[in-house]
Amino acid sequence: MHHDDTTPKLFGLLAEFDSATAIVNAARRTREAGYTKIDAYSPFPIHEMDEALKLKRTKLPWLVLGGGLTGMLGGFGLQYWAAVIQYPLNIGGRPMASWPSFIIPAFETTILLASLTAVIGMIALNGLPMPYHPVFNVPQFGNASGDRFFLSIETTDAKFDLAATRAFLDGLNPLGVSDIAA
Template sequence: MTRPGLYGLMAEFSDPTEVVAAARKVHEAGYRKIDAFSPYPLEALTEALGLHHSRLPLLVLLGGVTGLVAGYGLEYWASVIEYPMNIGGKPFHSWPAFIPPAFETTILFAALTAVLGMLALNGLPEPYHPVFNVPTFALATKDRFFICIEASDPKFDPDRTWSFLLSLGPRVVSEVEQ
């Protein structure tokens, strides 16, 4: 079976059309522990890999609601319960005046959730990853596209997966060291 130390096999493409077609074939062939790499966001590539949903929007909604409740709650607690002050005869619970800060905390919490949530869902920061061992992988941030099938995939077989990847017409297929 797979030799230890092998993370997976990586195929390199130079064209977005080719990589999307190849990614679709990889997914259709039943491989699931797969990933593709592109120098810019390619919606079609994400779809070809069978990825549809991101949990991020729900998290951001929850973050925003938390910000709203926290912001308004702080204002209410500070102005009505903890430190009630008569200012210009306005009611302690001056709800119209409480809207701007509560709005800002809603945005702040939602935006923080969007950024931290994106990093967390992506597992970043991640200083080391086996794909960086492929010598030409530096071009993934310039003009090359890559598809990687991991050795831990149940369908993975060093020889058959190798020839399968070759049949997709890549520039080159290389082994990814752990």
């Protein structure tokens, strides 16, 4: 117990920057230095950041496509099942399988499932909801929704070495480097 109190577990190191350009450059140099468990936090989206962090393209579009196709086949199938198999009714002498009139509801179910998949999939792929994240233990981090930009390197990174990594982050000319308590 005493041991835990004196050396609190570390989640990683956090460097603070004051401009989007500075953090993009820092992120790029950090990737080039071989760090992989890194993340960046900014008050607004920075287009260059995906490339600087070498983030993989999201697989969300494929999930949405799957959701849309399920909605389309499900919506069309439901109507076909109802109108042709289960409750065949002669409406104005039209064929039972009157596909033109099935298209609009099938279109609606396509959009419904595609958009639900997009929203739920986005939340899930972002790892939300996340009730706890160590980075909030750093007092200055609140400014990430104001005018500050942060770059973190986690201790689980293969290249992580407390002294060397701190020296590396200092070399990126940040406003400051803080420990992130786990």
